[in-house]
Amino acid sequence: MKSILVRLIMLGLFSIVAIALFLPSTPVSRALPAFWNDNIPKITLGLDLQGGMHLVLDVDKDKAVESYTQRLVNSIESELRSKNIPYRYVKRKGLSEMTVGYFDANTRLQITDVIKDEAQGFTESGTEGKEITYSLSEDEVKRIKDWAHSQALETIRNRIDKFGVAEPLIHKQGKSEIVIQLPGLKDTQRAINLIGKTAVLEFRLVDESMTPMKAAAEGVPPGSEILYKIEKSVDGGPPVKVPYLIKKDVILSGSSLSDARVAFDQQFNEPYVSLTFDSTGAKIFERVTTENVDRRFAIVLDGNVHSAPVIREAIAGGRAQISGGFTRDEAVDLAIVLRAGALPAPVKIIQNVTVGPTLGADSIRAGLRAAALGGTLVLLFMIVYYKGSGLVADFAIFLNMIMLLGAMAWIHATLTLPGIAGMILTIGMGVDSNVLIFERIKEELKGGHTPRSAINSGYDRAWWTIVDSHVTTLITAMVLFQFGSGPIKGFAVTLSLGILTNLFTSLVGTKVAFDIQSEKMKLKKLSI
Secondary structure (H helix, E strand, C coil), X not given: CHHHHHHHHHHHHHHHHHHHHHHHHCHHHHHCCHHHHHHCCCCEECHHHHCEEEEEEEECHHHHHHHHHHHHHHHHHHHHHHCCCCCCEEEEECCCEEEEECCCHHHHHHHHHHHHHHCCCEEEEEEECCEEEEEECHHHHHHHHHHHHHHXXXXXXXXXXXXXXXXXXXXXXXXXXXXXXXXXXXXXXXXXXXXXXXXCEEEEEECCCCCHHHHHHHCCCCCEEEEEEXXXXXXXXXXXXXXEEEECCCCEEHHHEEEEEEEECCCCCCEEEEEEECHHHHHHHHHHHHHCCCCEEEEEECCEEEECCECCCCCCCCEEEECCCCCHHHHHHHHHHHHHCCCCCCEEEEEEEEEXXXXXXXXXXXXXXXXHHHHHXXXXXXXXXXXXXXXXXXXXXXXXXXXXXHHHHHCCCEECHHHHHHXXXXXXXHHHHHHHHHHHHHHHHHCCCCHHHHHHHHHHHHHHHHHHHHHHHHHHHHHHHHHCCHHHHHHHHHHHHHHHHHHHHHHHHXXXXXXXXXXXCCCCCCCC
């Protein structure tokens, strides 16, 4: 009798905990106390149930290798100039090669030493005339591509987290793809703009040795390039591209930022993005503004000049700002991407599916109807076929569903339409377990055993069959979770939790009910 009491306490305790965990995820949550509702994790609805956006992005890994090579080329060129080492040219060739032109054997030796120090990933791959070709190794190229894929994933995750989407699903797919699911999202175009923005921020000096028009006609001076600022047309026509002659040397980049946030101009109440540099960036910014008073300092974002203000005085404190006719949302999004960091390579949207909330509501109704209809038919069958024992089985299935929902809330699971299918399958497995036990008990009763002996023998003989079927199904669910996509994972999670709770309710919940009948109530005939 002591064993029965312990099992009853366990069943009651687990059921109460499950109900306490599950209730905040239901409409009843509005009537719950704030401390209960706010501190308990909730089951969230997946993309297929509440609507939202499904994106598949392709990361341009080749561009990441090209950008890495170009940065090394720029670094080597700057180092050669700073050390006054004569050279003919330093150019990128293809994705992962660099060519260096030299004058004589002495300068070649000096250039080689600089490259060994500044670009250790390069190895000499050929010589022709007074030109050396350096190449990145295959292992280095693979490392850069893998890093670009992983870094793009983390950068996008950081942006989405700051954007405020609840329970996003972001993961790698294939060799270069990233899958993003944003449940409940309404402003899809804004999210696309935020996710796909490369956000490479650079601060460079304006080359004022000649006008951009003269540079375009006569040739761009070495170490400079022509970039454009996109300005809105005054008469409402198409945007106007204004050329600027910009130095190639990057004084500061977005990697030197410690913060970026939206502020408002006190005079015109217009939003702008306030930038704060880290300690190293602040020192560089102060030195550059001190040495270049009355010169223009260009802010370049994703290859376009955003603004080119004149430096009126030295700027200490490591603060700057980006302004220029932003709406509040545009300023917020720019601050988000600058804080989250630049993407290591451009991304291209190869699939964009928007699921409306109406479809989600229809899916919920259809899933609940299917679950209610299937569950009701199963429960009625158990009562009709197994009589009083069928009621015990139905009670165990009811406990199983309560504990399953409580477990899903506890692990903060996302409920998807395949997840509802997993719940229905859990009901079926619960019935299957009880059928195995009941049929064994009926065999024992036909053999002349007492109800108590038949119950114990039925559970003992069905035990390993039930465990075996549940373990094999659990292994299958684990494989689905490991290798499946979002909806498949939702099905696997629900099924796995359902298997574990079903083992408990089938082997403990129904057994205690039969033990009460045979030991406490001393029934001489079992209704089965």
